Amino acid sequence: MFLSKLDSLSNAVKLIGDNQRFTDCEEIPIGEAHKRVLAEDIMAFHDSPPFDKSAMDGFALIAEDTFGASNSAPKEFKILDAIGAGDFSSKKVSQNEAIVIATGAPIPEGANAVLMKEYTTADGEDLTIYSQVTPGENISPKSEDIKKGQKILDKNTFIRYQELGLIASAGYDTVKVFKKPRVKLVITGNELVEPTKEEIDKAKIINSNQFTIKAMVEDSGAVCDIIHAGDSFEEVREAVLEAAEEYDVIMTTGGTAISKGDVVLDVVDDLGEILFHGVAIRPGKPAGAGIVNDKMVFTFSGQPVAAMSQFDMFARKFLFEMQGRSFEYDIVERTSQLKIPSQLGRTDFIRAVSDELNAKHVLNRGSGIIRSMVEANSYIIIDENDEGYQKGDLVDVVFFDSLLW
Amino acid sequence: MFLSKLDSLSNAVKLIGDNQRFTDCEEIPIGEAHKRVLAEDIMAFHDSPPFDKSAMDGFALIAEDTFGASNSAPKEFKILDAIGAGDFSSKKVSQNEAIVIATGAPIPEGANAVLMKEYTTADGEDLTIYSQVTPGENISPKSEDIKKGQKILDKNTFIRYQELGLIASAGYDTVKVFKKPRVKLVITGNELVEPTKEEIDKAKIINSNQFTIKAMVEDSGAVCDIIHAGDSFEEVREAVLEAAEEYDVIMTTGGTAISKGDVVLDVVDDLGEILFHGVAIRPGKPAGAGIVNDKMVFTFSGQPVAAMSQFDMFARKFLFEMQGRSFEYDIVERTSQLKIPSQLGRTDFIRAVSDELNAKHVLNRGSGIIRSMVEANSYIIIDENDEGYQKGDLVDVVFFDSLLW
Numbered sequence: 001m002f003l004s005k006l007d008s009l010s011n012a013v014k015l016i017g018d019n020q021r022f023t024d025c026e027e028i029p030i031g032e033a034h035k036r037v038l039a040e041d042i043m044a045f046h047d048s049p050p051f052d053k054s055a056m057d058g059f060a061l062i063a064e065d066t067f068g069a070s071n072s073a074p075k076e077f078k079i080l081d082a083i084g085a086g087d088f089s090s091k092k093v094s095q096n097e098a099i100v101i102a103t104g105a106p107i108p109e110g111a112n113a114v115l116m117k118e119y120t121t122a123d124g125e126d127l128t129i130y131s132q133v134t135p136g137e138n139i140s141p142k143s144e145d146i147k148k149g150q151k152i153l154d155k156n157t158f159i160r161y162q163e164l165g166l167i168a169s170a171g172y173d174t175v176k177v178f179k180k181p182r183v184k185l186v187i188t189g190n191e192l193v194e195p196t197k198e199e200i201d202k203a204k205i206i207n208s209n210q211f212t213i214k215a216m217v218e219d220s221g222a223v224c225d226i227i228h229a230g231d232s233f234e235e236v237r238e239a240v241l242e243a244a245e246e247y248d249v250i251m252t253t254g255g256t257a258i259s260k261g262d263v264v265l266d267v268v269d270d271l272g273e274i275l276f277h278g279v280a281i282r283p284g285k286p287a288g289a290g291i292v293n294d295k296m297v298f299t300f301s302g303q304p305v306a307a308m309s310q311f312d313m314f315a316r317k318f319l320f321e322m323q324g325r326s327f328e329y330d331i332v333e334r335t336s337q338l339k340i341p342s343q344l345g346r347t348d349f350i351r352a353v354s355d356e357l358n359a360k361h362v363l364n365r366g367s368g369i370i371r372s373m374v375e376a377n378s379y380i381i382i383d384e385n386d387e388g389y390q391k392g393d394l395v396d397v398v399f400f401d402s403l404l405w
Numbered sequence: 406m407f408l409s410k411l412d413s414l415s416n417a418v419k420l421i422g423d424n425q426r427f428t429d430c431e432e433i434p435i436g437e438a439h440k441r442v443l444a445e446d447i448m449a450f451h452d453s454p455p456f457d458k459s460a461m462d463g464f465a466l467i468a469e470d471t472f473g474a475s476n477s478a479p480k481e482f483k484i485l486d487a488i489g490a491g492d493f494s495s496k497k498v499s500q501n502e503a504i505v506i507a508t509g510a511p512i513p514e515g516a517n518a519v520l521m522k523e524y525t526t527a528d529g530e531d532l533t534i535y536s537q538v539t540p541g542e543n544i545s546p547k548s549e550d551i552k553k554g555q556k557i558l559d560k561n562t563f564i565r566y567q568e569l570g571l572i573a574s575a576g577y578d579t580v581k582v583f584k585k586p587r588v589k590l591v592i593t594g595n596e597l598v599e600p601t602k603e604e605i606d607k608a609k610i611i612n613s614n615q616f617t618i619k620a621m622v623e624d625s626g627a628v629c630d631i632i633h634a635g636d637s638f639e640e641v642r643e644a645v646l647e648a649a650e651e652y653d654v655i656m657t658t659g660g661t662a663i664s665k666g667d668v669v670l671d672v673v674d675d676l677g678e679i680l681f682h683g684v685a686i687r688p689g690k691p692a693g694a695g696i697v698n699d700k701m702v703f704t705f706s707g708q709p710v711a712a713m714s715q716f717d718m719f720a721r722k723f724l725f726e727m728q729g730r731s732f733e734y735d736i737v738e739r740t741s742q743l744k745i746p747s748q749l750g751r752t753d754f755i756r757a758v759s760d761e762l763n764a765k766h767v768l769n770r771g772s773g774i775i776r777s778m779v780e781a782n783s784y785i786i787i788d789e790n791d792e793g794y795q796k797g798d799l800v801d802v803v804f805f806d807s808l809l810w
Contacts, residue, residue, distance in 0.1 A: 030600055034620040045602045049610060049773065055708070085636060085659075085707075086595030088608040104596045104659070104707055106608050140773045152776070160805070161620035162778035165613035165709055168600040169775060190491030191509045195435055195573045197450045203493040203511050205454060208570035215439040215566035231490060231507075254490075254509070302490075302509055303460070304570055332761055356737055368454065368545045370574060371557070373567035400565070401806065 006280040008384055009313065009347040015275045016289055016318055021296060023179040023248060023323050030168050033159050035221065035405065036177035037324040042153040045171030047143035052107040054083075056138040059098040059120060059127060060111035066132040077127040083108065098127050107139055114138035146170055156324045178323035181222040184243035185213055188255035188264060189302055190231045208370065209253040209307050213300070216311050220319035221405040222249070231255065237267045244271070244293035248322070251315065254302030264299045268292060280346045280384065283367035284310040306367040309349045312379070316403060330402040331381070334359035336395045340380065342388035351376035352397065359397045376400070411685040413789055414718065414752040420680045421694055421723055426701060428584040428653060428728050435573050438564050440626065440810065441582035442729040447558040450576030452548035457512040461543040464503040464525060464532060465516035471537040482532040488513065503532050512544055519543035551575055561729045583728035586627040589648035590618055593660035593669060594707055595636045613775065614658040614712050618705070621716050625724035626810040627654070636660065642672045649676070649698035653727070656720065659707025669704045673697060685751045685789060688772035689715040711772040714754045717784070721808060735807040736786070739764035741800045745785065747793035756781035757802065764802045781805070 007015075025039035054060065061077060069075040075096075081089045082100035089099055093110035101107070101114060112135045119131035145166075146152055152170055157163060159177070167175055192207035193200060200206065210226050217224035225247070229239040236255060243250045255264030265277050265288050272292035277299070279287045284306040288299035298315050300307040320327035337360035342348050351372045352361040359380050362372045378399045382388065389395050412420075430444030459465065466482060474480040480501075486494045487505035494504055498515035506512070506519060517540045524536035550571075551557055557575055562568060564582070572580055597612035598605060605611070615631050622629035630652070634644040641660060648655045660669035670682050670693050677697035682704070684692045689711040693704035703720050705712040725732035742765035747753050756777045757766040764785050767777045783804045787793065794800050 031616060031619070034616075034623065046605060046611065048775075050605060051608070053610075053773070055771075055773070084595060086597075086608055104594060104610060140771060144769075144771060145774045145776055153779075161617045161624065162713065162775060164620050165617035165713075166775045166779050168613040168616050169611050169709075171600055171602045171611065173600045173602070189509060190489060192491075195576055195578045197576045197578070200451060200455060203456070203491055205458070205509060206451065206574050206576065208573040211436060211439075211573050212566045212570035214436070215569050218439065219566065304574075308567065308570075364549075366460075366545060366549060368458070368460070369550045370453075370567060370571045371550055374558075374571050 007276045040176040044146045048146035048169045053140040054101045058116040060101045061098040063113035063135040181248045183224045184247040186252040250297040303367040334397045342382040348382040350380040352380045354378040445581040449551045453551035453574045458545040459506045463521040465506045466503040468518035468540040586653045588629045589652035591657040655702040708772040739802045747787040753787040755785040759783040
């Protein structure tokens, strides 16, 4: 009866994908762009380096003049000038002449190599060298990193620290990125109380979902505010309605109520449209999603582990792609250390401890057992077309770390 | 001459480890503890769940009374009461009696199972059931996740979203964590200018290290302020001295100056003690470290890629362990797609594009080529005892992602 209503995970995910939303873009200072997503192509405004640059402290000279120099056959040069970083010399280097040069300074005209100062001795204007260099040695050629006018990064690139450096070098003091999605988390459940070390009233339970789901939202590049609603249709309706006006995405936890079905889904149905409710997955079967005021609403379980798994199955990809970043599970194969039963037609996300070779699922895995998520570092994913695996079989594994922003 | 002064990487890393510093701890609201490190053991103040809890919406009853029930052989029950989430019932369930129960509500006395409402029909006080349940079915037993009084997490645990939920469930509204290290980044170099799309003065170069190193500091769980010094001993000395008074860690970039050696190392030597200067690594040979006012000073190259690699070799572990989090390279073996020459006695961190099976190093890898870090997702590490590898050899690989906080 109930099972006949269940969507497959792939169908539920497709329904969400069909309703993908996107954030606007905004222009922010380059110093704030770490871990944001580019909303523009990056074109270089400058060459980098902007000139042939010394890569060492030493002497700019003509490489050919050094040929044959060694400790037993030193050669003599005349020092013309000195160039500090940020300076340049207007003098030109001719045969057996040298200019003192600092790392980062422009190579003077005429010179084609830099000899490290460790291989020289100097006395006033007189330089003695004890080693030879080849043409181009210790020089970073103009534009070896970036060519002016070239596209160096594509729109939708995730900005790690190295991209940040490249964008700055290209001349960007500000950069266009996608805005962070703003998520409103609506916590339902009359039984929930705040964490406290004191005795808790009978029938009450500490609300942990507010902390885990908010942190998962942040681990998806978004920001999250929280509101607590009770269990009544009116309270939940008001919270969802307000959230749908002011936020980009709504997420709910819990909200099951006696004899009325799931109050949260009733609210979504009343205010908008239900995309699906009930998916053939474990954990998290009661997962749902809908659209209210053109905003996506994810309805998660109150059970902590079910809610976390539902987030990973449905919400993470949505939040990533909302801000222009692609998201696919980074699935790797590992050898299962235990037999894993499953059910045809159902997709399982099984908490597991995995390493470079093996995966061993956590045995105590009720959907309320947060410890099972704490012990785990990965999911073993059992596809709906598989009935489970024997010990020693290769299984699909996704590491939790690979899911993070 | 110069080479004879070089420390091995392992020796340089050991010198830093011998001078490891630690931050104090602080007590913060649980809602702010995501991605912090525990500075106390977590002991459970409560059982979780605090009572035998219904895992489904349905009917609490005696499992044995349902045995044999099916669509073709329904059984009749009497409904005594209803329990919403956050409520409890004072009534006791006897033979062929049932109490309506919501997910999350406490199982009433006498009942030992919950039958999902999908397998029932009700008419006033009369309940008809069409399925059987086993004792304990759809019940989350008291304390199945957390036992009151038990230690559930150790000091020094990194708080992911799942640990956050567990700590909250244990009753902690605040939690003791290690303070984030405060890093002062001293950028030296008269040649450096801010990013701009306008024409740049001759001999000037855009300062990108300030962005990359600050972002790397943040990717190590720490916070970072920046100061720009020039190239002169006095300017750099003042900046380092002030930083050593107000911050936990000092990092510098650049600072090579003509005929004076490395001005930054001169400053460290003047204000405190140099631990090492010059390491047999590529890139980043001029790396140094020292102690000023009992604070660690890392002196990085001005060359962007050298600075990033030096950060990964020396500073990341220090910042992690400073706040109680252990750090080891997560080294995996991959098949090299190219021949890699190296030099005995030198450790190479070679930028590479790696996947589940292979590693292919980036060919254009001068220490100023930021693009080489952008193209890469990993380092191939060539140990000082290796002279390089042939195509097809297994090599040690560290993914950049595995280095992040």
